[in-house]
Amino acid sequence: xxxxxxxxxxxxxxxxSVGEAAKKIADLGWNPSYVQEAMTFPTDYKITKAPxxxxxxxxxxxxxxxxxxxxxxxxALDAALRGDMFRNxxxxxxxxMKLFLAIIPFPEISAAxxxxxxGRLAPGEDLRTGFTMQMVDEFRHSTIQMNLKKWxxxxxxxxxxxxxxxxAFGKCYATTIGRQFGEGFIxxxxxxxxxxxxxxxxxTAFTNTLFVAMPSEAAxxxxxxxxxxxxxxxxxxxxxxxxxxxxxxxxxKEPDNHLLIERDLRYAFWQNHAIVxxxxxxxxxxxxxxxxxxxxxxxxxxHRWIFEDYYRTxxxxxxxxxxxIHHDDVQTAWKRLTEKHYVHxxxxxxxVGWPVNFWRIEAQTDxxxxxxxxxxxxxxxxFGEFWKWYEKxxxxxxxxxxxxxxxxxxxxxxxxxxxxxxxxxxxxxTDEIDGQLYTFAHELDRWTVAQAFAGEYEGRPTPAMxxxxxxxxxxxxxxxxxxxxxxxxxxxxxxxxxxxVPQPHLRFDEKEMWTLDDLRGHTLKSPLMALRAMxxxxxxxxxxxxxxxxxxxPCN
Amino acid sequence: MTAVPIxxxxxxxxxxxxxxxxxxxxxxxxxxxxxxxTHYEDVTVDVQPDPERYLLQDWIISxxxxxxxxxxxxxxxxxxxxxxxxxxDQEWERTHYQRQSKIEGMVxxxxxxxxxxxxxxxxxxxWVKILQNHLGAWKHVEFGLGTSLMQAQRYGYTQMINxxxxxxxxxxxxxxxxxxxxxxxxxxxxxxxxDTAGKRTWLEDKGWxxxxxxxxxxxxxxxxxxxxxxxxxxxxxxxxxxxxSGFLMQVASSNGDxxxxxxxxxxEADYERNLANTIDLLHLLVTDNQHAAHNKNLFQGWVxxxxxxxxxxxxxxxxxxxxxxxxxxQYADARAQSVERIKKILGELGLVLxxx
Numbered sequence: 010x011x012x013x014x015x016x017x018x019x020x021x022x023x024x025x026s027v028g029e030a031a032k033k034i035a036d037l038g039w040n041p042s043y044v045q046e047a048m049t050f051p052t053d054y055k056i057t058k059a060p061x062x063x064x065x066x067x068x069x070x071x072x073x074x075x076x077x078x079x080x081x082x083x084x085a086l087d088a089a090l091r092g093d094m095f096r097n098x099x100x101x102x103x104x105x106m107k108l109f110l111a112i113i114p115f116p117e118i119s120a121a122x123x124x125x126x127x128g129r130l131a132p133g134e135d136l137r138t139g140f141t142m143q144m145v146d147e148f149r150h151s152t153i154q155m156n157l158k159k160w161x162x163x164x165x166x167x168x169x170x171x172x173x174x175x176x177a178f179g180k181c182y183a184t185t186i187g188r189q190f191g192e193g194f195i196x197x198x199x200x201x202x203x204x205x206x207x208x209x210x211x212x213t214a215f216t217n218t219l220f221v222a223m224p225s226e227a228a229x230x231x232x233x234x235x236x237x238x239x240x241x242x243x244x245x246x247x248x249x250x251x252x253x254x255x256x257x258x259x260x261x262k263e264p265d266n267h268l269l270i271e272r273d274l275r276y277a278f279w280q281n282h283a284i285v286x287x288x289x290x291x292x293x294x295x296x297x298x299x300x301x302x303x304x305x306x307x308x309x310x311x312h313r314w315i316f317e318d319y320y321r322t323x324x325x326x327x328x329x330x331x332x333x334i335h336h337d338d339v340q341t342a343w344k345r346l347t348e349k350h351y352v353h354x355x356x357x358x359x360x361v362g363w364p365v366n367f368w369r370i371e372a373q374t375d376x377x378x379x380x381x382x383x384x385x386x387x388x389x390x391x392f393g394e395f396w397k398w399y400e401k402x403x404x405x406x407x408x409x410x411x412x413x414x415x416x417x418x419x420x421x422x423x424x425x426x427x428x429x430x431x432x433x434x435x436x437x438x439t440d441e442i443d444g445q446l447y448t449f450a451h452e453l454d455r456w457t458v459a460q461a462f463a464g465e466y467e468g469r470p471t472p473a474m475x476x477x478x479x480x481x482x483x484x485x486x487x488x489x490x491x492x493x494x495x496x497x498x499x500x501x502x503x504x505x506x507x508x509x510v511p512q513p514h515l516r517f518d519e520k521e522m523w524t525l526d527d528l529r530g531h532t533l534k535s536p537l538m539a540l541r542a543m544x545x546x547x548x549x550x551x552x553x554x555x556x557x558x559x560x561x562x563p564c565n
Numbered sequence: 566m567t568a569v570p571i572x573x574x575x576x577x578x579x580x581x582x583x584x585x586x587x588x589x590x591x592x593x594x595x596x597x598x599x600x601x602x603t604h605y606e607d608v609t610v611d612v613q614p615d616p617e618r619y620l621l622q623d624w625i626i627s628x629x630x631x632x633x634x635x636x637x638x639x640x641x642x643x644x645x646x647x648x649x650x651x652x653x654d655q656e657w658e659r660t661h662y663q664r665q666s667k668i669e670g671m672v673x674x675x676x677x678x679x680x681x682x683x684x685x686x687x688x689x690x691x692w693v694k695i696l697q698n699h700l701g702a703w704k705h706v707e708f709g710l711g712t713s714l715m716q717a718q719r720y721g722y723t724q725m726i727n728x729x730x731x732x733x734x735x736x737x738x739x740x741x742x743x744x745x746x747x748x749x750x751x752x753x754x755x756x757x758x759x760d761t762a763g764k765r766t767w768l769e770d771k772g773w774x775x776x777x778x779x780x781x782x783x784x785x786x787x788x789x790x791x792x793x794x795x796x797x798x799x800x801x802x803x804x805x806x807x808x809x810s811g812f813l814m815q816v817a818s819s820n821g822d823x824x825x826x827x828x829x830x831x832x833e834a835d836y837e838r839n840l841a842n843t844i845d846l847l848h849l850l851v852t853d854n855q856h857a858a859h860n861k862n863l864f865q866g867w868v869x870x871x872x873x874x875x876x877x878x879x880x881x882x883x884x885x886x887x888x889x890x891x892x893x894x895q896y897a898d899a900r901a902q903s904v905e906r907i908k909k910i911l912g913e914l915g916l917v918l919x920x921x
Contacts, residue, residue: 022677022680022681024753025746025749025750025753030746033746033749037704037741037742039767041781042777043774043777044781044785045785046716046785047786050719067742067746068665068669068738068739068743069672069673072665072668073666073670075666076665076666079658079662093578095576095578096576096578096581097576097577098578103577114612115612118612118613118724118728121718122718122727123719124715125715125716125719126719128712128715129712140715141734141735144735145661145731148661148728148731149658151608151612152608152609152658152728153658155607155608156604156607156659159608162590163579164578164579165578165579166574166578166579166581166582166587167584168579168586168587168588168589169585169586172589172590172594173592174594175592175594175595175611175612175614176594176611176618178619179614179621180621188614188620188622189625192625195634195719196624196633196634197627197628231577464629472629474629475626475629476626476629476631477626478623478624478633479620479622479624479625479626479633480621480622480623480625481622483621486622503585503586504585505585505586508585517581517584517587518582519583519584522584
């Protein structure tokens, strides 16, 4: 008797290899000859080369793998409850999850829908399985995130805000940014939206900050549920990145596509930076109570993941295919995050607008100030007094910070492109498009609306490109309204009919909680409508003053 | 650098303090179908918003024709309340993966055990040809319907409609792949088995062209609801169940094949769920207090169109019933059963089966 006897030798069966299985499955498609499929989601791109599926996974192994991932997630949620997670969780953190989890399920399910758009455009069937799995993945992400939110609502000290989540998503002055993100996946040119904006940029670059950096911060704040769910979500992203890259490689083969790829990479990178960095940067830097100076700041993580990983190893190699990469845009985004304090200005804006949101924002304290100054030199001089004001005005009986002229804050104009306000004041740009005046946070935002989202790009017709539409400036929806009436209309009132859902503090005490009556008597104004109503001379003077910025008065 | 320290209650747990809405532990922005929202409703309802629920600013990006991300005119059907539909199968991600994974486990066990016992070698020779050519062709039917539904799930006006369509697509595409891999695996045990023959049959065999035309007609529709309707209300009973239950499931065992019925059986259970979802949605539309007559008229038109195609498909497949060595079922009996089935389905919706 020679060799070793193993069970495997007795039970082993000849099977087909993964590569062969993927090849056979890719052969399921055919070119219809009786009725052609309608190209209902048009694109200006030409795709003639069939993209390859780099992952070669089939549904037979996919479904059990995902079920196993789910089992781990739901087991961990049960364990978190048994371990009394919520007794030790930091409310400052969970409050920001009311905003984050109101936003994210919509972009996720939009990504599922967008697979229909790319699925039909890609010639051949090789990548269809990849798109199918991504479709089901995104369905997973959307509903698993809704489940997490429900779980917070059921177990966290203050469920208000979670309990109105999807309604709030459609109405809030902050979630409008997330809607821009999600609608960007499913509207307009099918390749621009579902491939470049969603997969090549959002998923490949920015899910690292969304789904990896944020969970780390959650864990530092006693929240073990978010990392469990989101790292599981992130584990699906590598397949999506593969889908996007494969499709991109296929499009690169057509020289006619190069101009459009350059346009879309530029738009998508800039808008992802403007939106994702605004939101996730704020959650990570302002939602945490952990001020360990050895941990990376958001800017440092951005440098590692977006600058080093994405820009250097993904974007730059595209140059060898003849794609012009706008290096300046990446450098500008980096400078906005570091020298121009982009995230801090966003957090300040969210805090100023607390009466029209649906979560609690707590003031930053001494411990926070020290950390910010350490990580972002010069921070205290710009933001320290503001946060002291914020704490002072968090008590009922004070004039709320949005309307308190003692503070010195000047309410910003809204960017018509990314929908984040024009917070870096010196960069504000205006333009007239089709006879209407608009404000933009940066020249690239103006370019996005005026040149990228248009029927022609650099002399080339682009009939499939989308348009920015709707009542994009949130403030104009409530121009002339009393603040209390607007809050009531938004539905951000608790079920007693008077206490607000949002609060500028974490004091879980009815006596401390602001009501509609505390806010009545202030009129909301649309900065854009006011600007449009000005004479040209007044407008220039106003913009010159705006670009100078403002100074927060000392808080004594 | 000074600021006033902030004091909290020292716990983030439910019940640690009492204040307005400290006990508001249910989503309160939608009306559940029953007294209490189901888990499915909680994770599904209103995730896809619209200007009626609750887009204050309307859609903020549009297609070049001015339409927003989702519009009601993606189907010719009308509804006074698209938001009313809830899928009876209550599927969300966890239940979907559990079910799909169980099916994959079952299918793989059956195939592995069957092969281990040498079962494919004992299949009747005529039956082997049927599997090779006709089951091989059928996988393209499932794939075509799956990709068609994958397209359809982009268009519905609510999350509930689109998610039900998405899971339907996922089930179809799983079955297409299951059949593909099943045939490739038994092909390794059966000398001379050609697993590329199925596609040739699908594309070239005269008997299959009616089926291909019916499937391509569904794939080619630009109305998502017509795609969903034609798949589950017409094609499945008249062609899908006819071939799967009325032929494969009943004929296989008497020709020495106990594996194929197990592989196929999951599809019949899938269909029961998808049919329930479709009927519920369509029932809302044919009883709509404003648009019932319009919808019934529209649906009857879809019935007429797709039944004609499905009948042609079924007639084309008829000769297959004569090909096995053992013939425990007659085509006429299977056909009568599928006609009875569609009559019942249409009866639920107040629609009629056109005369042949």
